[in-house]
Amino acid sequence: MTHDPKDSPLDALFEPPESERALWREEQSPEAVLAIHQKFLEAELPDTVHEERFDTMRAAVLRDIHNNPKYGETGVVPAKVVFYRRPWFAVLAAAASLFIGLLLGSRLWNQPAVPIWYNPMVDNGQTRPDGSRSAVNQMVAALDQPAADLSSLPYVYDNIAIAPTSDNQVHLSFDVATHVSMVRPADDPLVREMLVNALMEDHSLNNRLSAIQLSDQVMSPEIKKALLIAMRDDSELSVRLKAMAKLAGQMKDPEVSQAFMAVLKEDESVQMRLDALDYLMGANPEQSEIDALEKTLRERGDAPLLMRVNRWERH
């Protein structure tokens, strides 16, 4: 029997894919394969089992089911659905998408005006003329910079203003604040700066009194000026008195003595004026200075202080 490779009977039987078609056409005896095919087509397998035996089998299965029911009338077991087709997965996915979107949005839209690791004092390399770094600079250096992430950002930027400049740069203007807790030597520049700030700060009386208490250990031009301001302008008499007591030791400083004179003229508290007078007279002033002092008191009509001056003169 001749075999036409272009017309294999197996093609019609199995509709072979193109890759297999050539191999099938090489089949030398497709008739044998077709004969088996025909044999199986004619193989009417009889019902080898009687219906009664199937009935028995089913009865055994149903008996077992009745003894160990898995699906109760009330306890409906839902079909096992692939997890990503379940409603809770959709809700979770939506919530996750929303969260990620918000996170990305906040990152993109609420970025600070400057990188979080940027510190103007440090990055600009600002140093004082004497070569020392400012207290703020040291404070910044004391922190571990740069911050690793936004959540641990130690600074709070406020009043941010951004404006482009003509030379393709950006002008940044902002306030920066942070909270720092540390222990430093009493003569540390940062301590001095904090003392000055505390004296200028009106919020806490205790802080101002403590700052004055510490000021004699770290007296500096800045602290002296802060004490002078506190002595003349602080709203609390106790602060003014204590600042005066601290400055009394520097009466030879013309700036201090002039400030004491100003207290004599202007301070509303008699106690302040009397103390100022005592400190001035106790510093062994020149007669010309005493005369100028008496003149001032007469002009002001300050009888209690004139009597105190006379007492000092008698001594």
Next chain:
Amino acid sequence: MEIQDEHLVNAVRSGSVDAFDLLMRRYQRTVHQIACNVSGDYENGLDITQTVFLKAYQKLDSLAEPARFKAWLIRMTYHEAIDGLRRRRDSECFDEQVHPAGDEGLDGESALQHSLHQEQVHRLLGVLHPKHRLAVVLKYFEGCSIRDIAGTLECSEPVVKNILYRSLKRMAAKA
């Protein structure tokens, strides 16, 4: 009108044992046929069938698509038959199996011819790999389409055609 498998499966999941009885009636011969021909154990085919239905009931909640109950049941039967085949250590050759007579209702010479014919078919099936045997049984005894067989075996249609062709060729060589 025949109730669809999907509805019956859902009814079973809702607690209806009658629905499962209906499913068993519908597929008991298919399961038995596959169990016998894949395992080659024609004596214990009914035991395998019973085991398959019990397991099907227990695992029915793992069926993702109730509409594909038949394919799922056939796969379960195939695996159960393979397990039975492995358990039968002393009966690896199909030729030694006790095949069913299957000539009830026939008489004389035709009954004899029919019996010989069946015996030859079973002997030829025995030379095939169990998976190929399942494909042949589904194709010729259950009348399944190539597409249905591919769905049951979880492979592509060209693969099923290839399996069938190679199975016929192998059986032709052994005939």
